[in-house]
Amino acid sequence: MQQARKLPRSNRLTSLPQPVRQPAVYPQPGSGLRKFKFIVILITCFALSLAVVGQYSSLVIYNYRLSGVRAEVAAMQEITRELEFEAARFGSISRIEHIAREELGMVEPGVDQVRVVTAGRRTVNRLGE
Numbered sequence: 573m574q575q576a577r578k579l580p581r582s583n584r585l586t587s588l589p590q591p592v593r594q595p596a597v598y599p600q601p602g603s604g605l606r607k608f609k610f611i612v613i614l615i616t617c618f619a620l621s622l623a624v625v626g627q628y629s630s631l632v633i634y635n636y637r638l639s640g641v642r643a644e645v646a647a648m649q650e651i652t653r654e655l656e657f658e659a660a661r662f663g664s665i666s667r668i669e670h671i672a673r674e675e676l677g678m679v680e681p682g683v684d685q686v687r688v689v690t691a692g693r694r695t696v697n698r699l700g701e
Contacts, residue, residue: 661667672678
Protein backbone atom coordinates (compact mmCIF):
# COMPACT_ATOMS: atom_id res chain seq x y z
CA MET A 573 0.00 0.00 0.00
CA GLN A 574 2.84 2.23 0.63
CA GLN A 575 3.91 1.74 -2.89
CA ALA A 576 0.50 2.82 -4.15
CA ARG A 577 0.91 6.05 -2.40
CA LYS A 578 4.27 6.68 -4.00
CA LEU A 579 3.08 6.04 -7.52
CA PRO A 580 2.36 9.11 -9.53
CA ARG A 581 -1.23 10.11 -9.84
CA SER A 582 -1.51 9.17 -13.45
CA ASN A 583 -0.95 5.52 -12.68
CA ARG A 584 -3.72 5.43 -10.10
CA LEU A 585 -7.05 4.08 -11.12
CA THR A 586 -9.38 6.87 -11.80
CA SER A 587 -12.75 6.54 -10.38
CA LEU A 588 -15.89 8.53 -10.86
CA PRO A 589 -16.32 11.37 -8.44
CA GLN A 590 -18.41 10.44 -5.52
CA PRO A 591 -21.49 12.58 -4.98
CA VAL A 592 -21.18 14.86 -2.04
CA ARG A 593 -23.52 13.77 0.62
CA GLN A 594 -25.65 16.46 2.17
CA PRO A 595 -26.06 16.22 5.87
CA ALA A 596 -29.42 14.80 6.78
CA VAL A 597 -31.89 17.44 7.96
CA TYR A 598 -34.20 16.07 10.54
CA PRO A 599 -37.23 18.08 11.66
CA GLN A 600 -36.95 19.49 15.09
CA PRO A 601 -39.08 17.83 17.68
CA GLY A 602 -42.44 19.64 17.95
CA SER A 603 -42.20 21.43 14.58
CA GLY A 604 -45.23 19.48 13.29
CA LEU A 605 -47.20 20.74 16.27
CA ARG A 606 -46.10 24.30 15.49
CA LYS A 607 -47.26 23.97 11.90
CA PHE A 608 -50.58 22.55 13.05
CA LYS A 609 -51.09 25.42 15.51
CA PHE A 610 -50.19 27.94 12.83
CA ILE A 611 -52.68 26.41 10.38
CA VAL A 612 -55.41 26.35 13.04
CA ILE A 613 -54.76 30.02 13.85
CA LEU A 614 -54.90 30.93 10.14
CA ILE A 615 -58.17 29.07 9.66
CA THR A 616 -59.65 30.69 12.77
CA CYS A 617 -58.63 34.17 11.62
CA PHE A 618 -60.11 33.49 8.18
CA ALA A 619 -63.40 32.29 9.69
CA LEU A 620 -63.60 35.33 11.98
CA SER A 621 -62.91 37.68 9.10
CA LEU A 622 -65.69 36.03 7.09
CA ALA A 623 -68.05 36.48 10.03
CA VAL A 624 -67.15 40.18 10.32
CA VAL A 625 -67.62 40.75 6.60
CA GLY A 626 -70.96 38.91 6.71
CA GLN A 627 -72.19 41.01 9.62
CA TYR A 628 -71.13 44.22 7.90
CA SER A 629 -72.86 43.27 4.65
CA SER A 630 -76.08 42.38 6.47
CA LEU A 631 -75.87 45.72 8.30
CA VAL A 632 -75.60 47.54 4.98
CA ILE A 633 -78.56 45.61 3.54
CA TYR A 634 -80.72 46.38 6.58
CA ASN A 635 -79.78 50.07 6.40
CA TYR A 636 -80.93 50.20 2.76
CA ARG A 637 -84.20 48.52 3.72
CA LEU A 638 -84.64 50.87 6.67
CA SER A 639 -84.13 53.96 4.53
CA GLY A 640 -86.71 52.64 2.05
CA VAL A 641 -89.23 52.01 4.82
CA ARG A 642 -88.58 55.48 6.28
CA ALA A 643 -89.33 57.00 2.87
CA GLU A 644 -92.56 54.99 2.67
CA VAL A 645 -93.57 56.11 6.18
CA ALA A 646 -92.93 59.75 5.28
CA ALA A 647 -95.07 59.38 2.14
CA MET A 648 -97.85 57.70 4.14
CA GLN A 649 -97.76 60.47 6.75
CA GLU A 650 -98.12 63.09 4.02
CA ILE A 651 -101.08 61.21 2.52
CA THR A 652 -102.63 60.91 6.00
CA ARG A 653 -102.31 64.67 6.58
CA GLU A 654 -103.94 65.38 3.22
CA LEU A 655 -106.80 62.97 3.94
CA GLU A 656 -107.37 64.43 7.42
CA PHE A 657 -107.51 67.91 5.92
CA GLU A 658 -109.96 66.75 3.27
CA ALA A 659 -112.12 64.95 5.88
CA ALA A 660 -112.20 68.09 8.01
CA ARG A 661 -113.17 70.17 4.99
CA PHE A 662 -115.94 67.77 3.93
CA GLY A 663 -117.19 67.33 7.48
CA SER A 664 -117.58 71.01 8.31
CA ILE A 665 -121.10 71.97 9.36
CA SER A 666 -121.17 75.08 7.19
CA ARG A 667 -120.33 73.07 4.04
CA ILE A 668 -122.96 70.41 4.80
CA GLU A 669 -125.56 73.10 5.48
CA HIS A 670 -124.65 74.91 2.24
CA ILE A 671 -125.03 71.70 0.17
CA ALA A 672 -128.34 70.84 1.90
CA ARG A 673 -129.85 74.28 1.23
CA GLU A 674 -128.43 75.06 -2.20
CA GLU A 675 -128.10 71.72 -3.97
CA LEU A 676 -130.79 69.63 -2.27
CA GLY A 677 -133.30 72.43 -1.58
CA MET A 678 -133.79 71.58 2.11
CA VAL A 679 -135.12 74.03 4.67
CA GLU A 680 -135.01 74.11 8.45
CA PRO A 681 -138.05 72.55 10.11
CA GLY A 682 -140.54 74.74 11.91
CA VAL A 683 -141.04 74.65 15.66
CA ASP A 684 -144.20 72.54 15.44
CA GLN A 685 -142.54 70.03 13.08
CA VAL A 686 -139.96 68.71 15.55
CA ARG A 687 -140.74 65.91 17.99
CA VAL A 688 -138.27 64.31 20.32
CA VAL A 689 -138.89 60.62 20.81
CA THR A 690 -137.13 58.79 23.60
CA ALA A 691 -137.10 55.09 24.15
CA GLY A 692 -138.07 53.66 27.52
CA ARG A 693 -139.52 56.82 29.04
CA ARG A 694 -143.20 57.24 29.77
CA THR A 695 -143.26 60.99 29.43
CA VAL A 696 -143.40 62.58 26.04
CA ASN A 697 -141.24 65.56 25.45
CA ARG A 698 -142.30 67.92 22.73
CA LEU A 699 -140.19 70.71 21.60
CA GLY A 700 -141.97 74.00 21.14
CA GLU A 701 -145.12 73.18 23.10
